[in-house]
Amino acid sequence: MKSELRHRFRSVHGREPAVIARAPGRIEFIGNHTDYNGGTVLGAAIDRGVWVGVAPRVDGRRRFASAAMTEVVETGTDAPRPFAGKDAWANYPLGMIVSLAAAGVAIPAGFDFLAVSDLPPGAGLSSSAALELASGLACARLAGVEPPRGTLVRAARHAENHFVGVPCGILDQAVSGFGRRGHLVHIDCRGPDFMTVPLPPGTGFRIFNTHTRHALVDGLYAERHRECGEAARALGVALLADLDPAGLKARSRGLSEGLLRRASHVVGEISRVAACVAALRAGRIDDAGRLLTASHESSRTCFENSTPELDFLVEELARTPGVFGARLTGGGFGGAVMALVAEPFAPESAERVAAAYAERFGARPDVLAVSTADGASLETP
Numbered sequence: 420m421k422s423e424l425r426h427r428f429r430s431v432h433g434r435e436p437a438v439i440a441r442a443p444g445r446i447e448f449i450g451n452h453t454d455y456n457g458g459t460v461l462g463a464a465i466d467r468g469v470w471v472g473v474a475p476r477v478d479g480r481r482r483f484a485s486a487a488m489t490e491v492v493e494t495g496t497d498a499p500r501p502f503a504g505k506d507a508w509a510n511y512p513l514g515m516i517v518s519l520a521a522a523g524v525a526i527p528a529g530f531d532f533l534a535v536s537d538l539p540p541g542a543g544l545s546s547s548a549a550l551e552l553a554s555g556l557a558c559a560r561l562a563g564v565e566p567p568r569g570t571l572v573r574a575a576r577h578a579e580n581h582f583v584g585v586p587c588g589i590l591d592q593a594v595s596g597f598g599r600r601g602h603l604v605h606i607d608c609r610g611p612d613f614m615t616v617p618l619p620p621g622t623g624f625r626i627f628n629t630h631t632r633h634a635l636v637d638g639l640y641a642e643r644h645r646e647c648g649e650a651a652r653a654l655g656v657a658l659l660a661d662l663d664p665a666g667l668k669a670r671s672r673g674l675s676e677g678l679l680r681r682a683s684h685v686v687g688e689i690s691r692v693a694a695c696v697a698a699l700r701a702g703r704i705d706d707a708g709r710l711l712t713a714s715h716e717s718s719r720t721c722f723e724n725s726t727p728e729l730d731f732l733v734e735e736l737a738r739t740p741g742v743f744g745a746r747l748t749g750g751g752f753g754g755a756v757m758a759l760v761a762e763p764f765a766p767e768s769a770e771r772v773a774a775a776y777a778e779r780f781g782a783r784p785d786v787l788a789v790s791t792a793d794g795a796s797l798e799t800p
């Protein structure tokens with residue numbers, strides 16, 4: 420990817436990038452919709468991501484280019500406002516430098532910018548968080564600083580919430596920032612506190628990208644966010660993470676059935692994250708896999724953020740030899756299913772699942788083999 424970045428940078432900006440940074444995409448391993456509820460979650464940074472190159476300009480102009488778009492998006496340095504329409508992709512890097520500046524991190528005045536990515540768009544592997552992290556690292560470096568990782572991650576979430584306008588939690592940005600090869604990232608979103616948990620050797624991931632996306636996916640995410648807040652208020656707690664399953668049961672009288680299902684999912688997921696960490700630390704990979712599939716079942720029945728396409732894949736995968744467990748990954752309402760598999764995983768097995776899906780839904784899912792990777796880093800230009 421680095422040579423492609425340099426090549427495109429030269430052809431768009433007519434010179435070499437002075438700084439290059441990369442940031443990985445992520446898999447949500449387990450802990451669905453727990454992050455903005457103050458809970459815990461496990462994710463994995465993957466060996467695909469976004470690469471960003473920047474070079475300084477003396478005229479104060481900021482010129483954003485992306486390999487995925489034909490036009491350069493340009494702005495000055497005074498009071499940045501979000502772009503709209505086809506230029507909106509540039510809100511991720513622009514929002515990132517606005518949030519970094521607000522956090523007291525030096526950022527360059529003018530620069531040429533270019534991003535390239537090998538993350539499949541729309542699969543829910545967090546290309547936006549990867550773009551934020553890589554942009555933040557590269558632009559701060561151009562201004563001569565390397566911000567602490569926690570500052571970078573918090574600024575990225577801030578950009579997404581306040582500049583881009585998505586009410587997400589910190590999962591995607593934290594995993595892209597704190598990823599470690601051979602490990603999962605564990606986030607306690609209340610701190611937030613970050614640590615890594617080793618993934619047993621001989622395991623890997625397959626992503627089945629359905630290329631489906633609910634037309635109202637952004638609105639549905641925001642609606643679930645709202646419902647969780649409403650459930651917490653009705654239950655008399657600040658955050659759903661303040662309750663364990665017994666506490667939820669004890670307080671649930673009078674709560675509407677719909678809100679109870681949402682709360683049960685979140686509280687149940689937080690227990691499953693803890694059980695999963697214990698299983699992984701003890702080398703009980705089968706148990707960890709079963710928890711993944713149980714998480715999907717809870718999404719399907721309680722949080723109602725799955726779809727028939729995702730359910731079909733999880734069902735097929737759950738009875739495929741070499742698969743420990745499978746679940747939707749990320750916000751839901753379409754996107755991809757991830758499977759935790761024993762490596763080497765037979766290609767015929769993945770093919771059988773993809774063919775069964777194609778027969779049922781009339782379109783093939785893409786199957787992507789990914790492994791864990793390190794978090795965002797500066798690279799030699």
Ligand code: GLA
Nearest residue numbers: 451452587588589590749750
């Ligand atoms: C998306 C959001 C995350 C998280 C997940 C669901 O990926 O960006 O913050 O809420 O959905 O767990």
